[in-house]
Amino acid sequence: MSDRDRAAWQRWIDGRAQDSFRRGQAAASAGDGPTALFWLDRAARMARDNTHVALALGMAQLSAGRWAEALATMDRLSASCVLREALFGQAVACLRLGDPMGASHILGRALSRFAPAPAVHAMAAQVAEAAGAAGWCGVEGGGRVLGLSTGAVTWRLRRSASAGGTTRWASGFPGDLPASWRDADWLDVLADGRPLLGSPADLRAIRRSEGVVQPAEGGVEGWLWHPADPDHVPVLQIEGEQGAAMHLTLTVPATDVDTDVPLARPRRFFVPTDQLPEGTLRFLDGYGAGISGSPIDRGLIRLFDAPVRRAPERPRRRSGTQPIPAVRPRAAGWLVIVPAYRDLPKLRACLQSVFDTMPDGVEIMVVDDATPEPALARYLDRLAASGRITLRRQDRNAGFPSAANIGLRAAAGRDVVLLNSDTIVPRGWLEGLRHVLDAEPTIGTATPFSNDASILSYPSVKVANPPPDRRETQRLADLCARLPLRLDIDLPTANGFCMAIRGDCLAQTGLLREDAFAQGYGEENDFCCRATALGWRHVAATNVFVAHVGGVSFGAARRALMRRNLRILNRLHPGYDAAVQAFVRRDPLFEARRALDGARLRQACGRKRSIAMLLHDSGGGVARVVRERAAAFEHGGLFVLTIRPDTTGCRLICAAVETDSLVFRLPAEWPQLLGLLRDLRVQSLEWHHLIGHAPMMRGLHQALAVPYDIFIHDYVWFCQRVSLLGPRERYCGEPSPEGCAVCIAEVGSYLGETISMPDFLARSDRELRGARRLMAPSGDTARRIARHFPDLTVDVLPLEDDAAWPDIRMMTRGFARRRIGFVGGIGAEKGYDVIRALAEDAQMRDLALDFVVVGHTPDDEALFETGRVLVTGEYRESEVMSIIRDLHIEIGFIPSITPETWCFALGVIWQAGLPCVSFDLGAQAERIRRTGRGWTVPLGMPASALNNFLLRL
Known part of the structure; x- marks a missing residue:
């Protein structure tokens, strides 16, 4: 399956998920709780x-009391x-489940960080009383305080490390905080000295805004909102260099914001250039x-007013006739620059790895970068006092480019490494980077491999x-260091997570452009484009591996900033994308990746x-069998490989080692x-499917020169x-080779090759007889198999133990229809x-039958139109029992019209304790007859007769 095929499949899945979501929302709006639950549950499994x-x-589950x-x-x-x-939903569920203390803990956390919507006031009172x-x-x-208390209320505004004054509200709630709340971090609210649920309130969280501003043709545009109180109308402040300021109240919804936050309510803005103050512009929320995306230089706005220049797809490489860049002597030593803002554990791990691997010089x-974490600031103070680091501080958080530039200005001709604070470096990393930078005089930057x-x-x-x-980082780095290093591959850009820059390249190219890229993203790409224009090259240091912990999921503002900066990058350097x-x-x-995989x-x-x-x-039952047999082989001490087809050849996979380029x-x-x-x-091969x-x-x-075994999964032989499956979409009855040739001529082959039936059967006979073992x-x-290839010995290896299933029990009927x-x-x-056919007959005769597909079909919609079928969508193995139970399925049915070779679906039905019906052919009928756990019916039985049979059971 190609990447294009997978993308098409995903689009199909996404479309079905969106349709299910719309149906669920419509049912919920109409007050049809059970239908809403089904469709939303289906949508949730698909997305x-x-x-x-x-x-x-x-x-919907809360509304249904589940x-x-x-x-x-x-x-x-x-x-x-x-x-x-x-x-708030968690708190309601805990309260209804008889856990008032759990409900109060969750509610207190929610009230501390979010404004309470009117709909939760009564619930909050119930939780407080119950707890x-x-x-x-x-x-x-x-700044309005809401609530309910059992006694006289006092409050106190304070910063994180100090307490402020107190006051008493004789009249109780609601009350308005003084203007000083904008500078406070916490609000303590007590009743007769006891804290209320929601106290202390995190005022920083309440004030926090999310938004972005970007240059646009004719002005600036963006959006802004306050996630803790989506109903609060945001205010945008715009300040110029001369102190001139604008204040805009934002009321127009921004409907095109890419956000993962449900019920988000950002508001949009657009300000024409002629209304903006002069100079570099700062954009602030109502709390300052x-x-x-702020600040914005007015030059960026002019950049978007200019026509877009076209550029070649690939940056022009320096030819042999072009002069080598003017290079001044590099100073000795390294400067490693680590901008830091949040997450002390990751920063501590990063710096410890640097300390442990640092050579001389x-x-x-x-x-x-103005960290909001006091513990992180104290940690850095201790390191600086001990002389292990040079510490620089920003007065306000300005983002990666600004913080990095503080360090770059101190380079003084030395080679530098910009290193993210969430990286882990191995032994030899700096030596490996230096080896690359020294390899050729025009190499300006080197970036290692990373996860x-x-x-x-x-x-x-x-x-x-x-x-x-x-430990694994060091193992990967050691392997990288032993592989051949290719320096003839030019990168379009380095990557700022661990970016080594030659001192002379830095001196000639200049600093990162914080005026253009604000809080960051794209600044190192711009640097590299400028360096490329000066004749410098950017290469991969495939001899080095540095771990990048990352793990931060970007919010809507961060994603918008990335898009903004990418637009700016392409305006500054047409053709970059x-x-x-x-x-x-x-x-x-x-x-290089394949060599490392190997x-x-x-x-x-x-x-x-x-x-x-x-x-x-194609996955499915074959892949499951391969996984299970692989586990058994591994348990027996073998190293297990699987080989799958790829669009260009084949792909080698080992479950024990994560690879992607074999x-x-x-x-x-x-x-x-x-x-x-x-x-x-x-030492041997095992054929499952070719x-x-x-x-x-x-x-x-x-x-x-090794033997091979064959595990037979179907009738491809x-x-x-x-x-x-014959031309009429029915079991073919296994005709003569001449009959098979007629079938192929009419409806085609699935082999992906053209081969006559005599040659095909002769090849199969030869390969089956050449195998060491057939299973x-x-x-x-x-x-x-024996009927078509006589005198072969085929070992029967059941894939499940049919004697181990739970006892059959008829499910209690939960609906009027079976x-x-x-x-x-x-x-x-x-x-x-x-x-x-069963659904259409049941609908036409108004039978007391409904049907549930726990899975998916090629055309769910046609089944839905009968009014008798539910299709749950794809499921995980861990979910299937609860789906069967919750949908009150009474009897299972394997409707396969061709002989199964095993049928894992039958095992699922029996695991759920249900009896099962199947047509009288294949392994499905063989297993039902042997165990007595169901019934078999003749293949081709009319739908009306089959429905009558199902009603009589």
């Missing part, structure tokens, strides 16, 4: 990371974003805090990689022998594949359509048309 869907589901489920949903939501509705609290309180964005400068470094990420450049711990995209398409670092596999394999398992790229173009890279497999001491593989993979065992999951499958359940992905051969 598991969507916070908007999760909140809607949680609210307290435990609502609590679980709100817990998951709160783990991904801090949302007041989720916290024996003195009452509750909360602060709105305008700067917003992302290195100065470590930490720039405190999180965009185009320099490893193992994958496409998906997020988990950060390695310090195209250059990066061209680099990604060429992927010149692929060979080295890691060799190291992990050690002295073990290996087995390689060949399978297709892709081999075939036939061109056949020797490299064989070389790696020999290095890994592959569909999608290059033809030469059928001879891999011969090239390696004698059916070019794999599943015995099949059921006796039915073994007998079918519910019949189907499990898994239901396509044509799995019985989609059967389900549709």
Whole structure:
């Protein structure tokens, strides 16, 4: 499956999720709770990371009184974003579940950080009473205090380290705070000396704003809101250099903001250039805090008023006739610059790794970008006092470019490294970077491999990689240092997480542009573009690996700032995006990543022998069997590899080692594949499926001179359509080879190759007889293989223990109609048309039958239109039992119209304690007859007769 295929699949899934969400919202608005729950639950499974869907589901569960489920949903939501509705929902669920203390703990946390909406006032009073609290309180964005108390109320405004005065409200709530609350950090509210739920209130959280400002054609634009009190109308202040200021009250909703926060209510603004003050502009919220993208130089606005220049896709490399950049002698030593703002544990780990690996002649400068964490500031003070670091501090938080520039100004000709405070460096990292910078006089920057470094990420450049711990970082770094270093690959940009800059390159190129890139993102890219224009090169230090812990999920303002800065970057350097995209398409670092992947596999394999398992790229039951057999092989001491087809050849995978670049173009890279497999001491192969593989993979065992075993999953050995599904979308009955040829001529083959039936069967016969061992999951499958290939011995290896399932029990009916359940992905051969016919007959005759597909189908909508079918959407294995239970399914049905070789869906139904119906063919019928855990019916039984049968059970 190609990346394009996967993207198309994801778009299909997303479309179904959006449709389900809309239906759920409509049902909730109409007061139809059960229908809303079904659709929102379906949407949540299809869009598991969507916070908007999760909140809607949680609210529907609360409305339905499903307290435990609502609590679980709100817990998951709160783990991904801090949302007041989720916290209040958790408190309600805890209270209804008989846990008033848990409810009061959650409610207190919510009230401390969020303004209480009117809808929660009564609930807050109930929780406070049930928990024996003195009452509750909360602060709105305008400084009004709301609440309820059992006694006389006093309050105290204070900063984090000091206490202010107190006052008493004789009249109770509500009350307005004095103007000094804008400078306070905490508000203590007490009743007769006892703190109320919500006290102390975190005033910094209440005042916090989120927003962004960016230059636009004809002016500036952006949005702003206060997440703790979405109803509070934000105020935007604009200050010029001469003290001139504007105040704008923002009331127009910003509907196009990319936010993960449900119920967000940002407001938009646009200010024309001629209304703006002169000079560099600062944009502040109503409390005086700067917003992302501020300050803005008016020159940036003029940049967006100018027409866009076009540029070539790739930066022009310096030719042999162009002069080498004017280079002044570099000073000795290093300056390592670490801007710091939040997260003391990560900063401490970073600096400790630097201290432990620092060679002589290195100065470590930490720039405190006005941290809000007192413990972090004290930690830096101690390090500075001991002489381990040079410490510089900013008066206000200005962002990475400003903090980095403080250090860059102190370089004095030395080579520098800009190092994020959430990195872990290994032994030899600076020496490796210096080796690269010294390799050629025109190399200006060097960036190492990392788990999180965009185009320099490893193992994958496409998906997020988990950060390695310090031990694994050192192991990766040691391997990198032993691999060949290529310096002929020019990067379009370095990456600022760990960016080594030659002192002479820095001196010639200048500082980062904090005037253009505000709080950061894109500033190192701009630096590199300027350096490239001067003739400097940017290369990958593939001999070094530095861990980047990262892990911060960007909020809407951060994402908007990134988009803003990327627009500015492309205006300043037309063609930048195209250059990066061209680099990604060429992927010149692929060979380096693959070499590192191979080295890691060799190291992990050690002295073990290996087995390689060949399978297709379609997942499903085959992939499950491979996983389970791989686990057994590993338990037996083998090193296990799997080989899947790729669009250009094949991909080698090892579950024990996270890799992404072991892709081999075939036939061109056949020797490299064989070389790696020999290095890994592959002693045998196990064929599971060869569909999608290059033809030469059928001879891999011969090239390696090893035996192979075959595990038979389907009928690909004698059916070019794999599943015995004939031209009329029915079981074909396994005709003669001539009949098969007619079928293929009419509806085509799934093999991905053109081969006549005689040649196809002869090849299958040869390969089956050449195998060391043949295995099949059921006796039915073994007998079918034997009919087509006589005298073969096929070992039957059941994939599950049918004697271990729980006892059958008829589910208590939860609805007026009996519910019949189907499990898994239901396509044509799995019985989609059967389900549709059953539903249409039940609807036409108004039978007391409904049908539930626990899974998905190719056309859910056609089933929905019958009014008799629910389709849950994709599920995880851990969820399926609860889905079956919650939807009150009484009887399972395997509607497959071709013979199954095993059928994991049958095991799911039996695990749920349900009896099952199937047609009388294949492993499904064999297992039901052997265990007596259900019924078999004739294949082709009319839908009306089948429905009558289901009603009689």
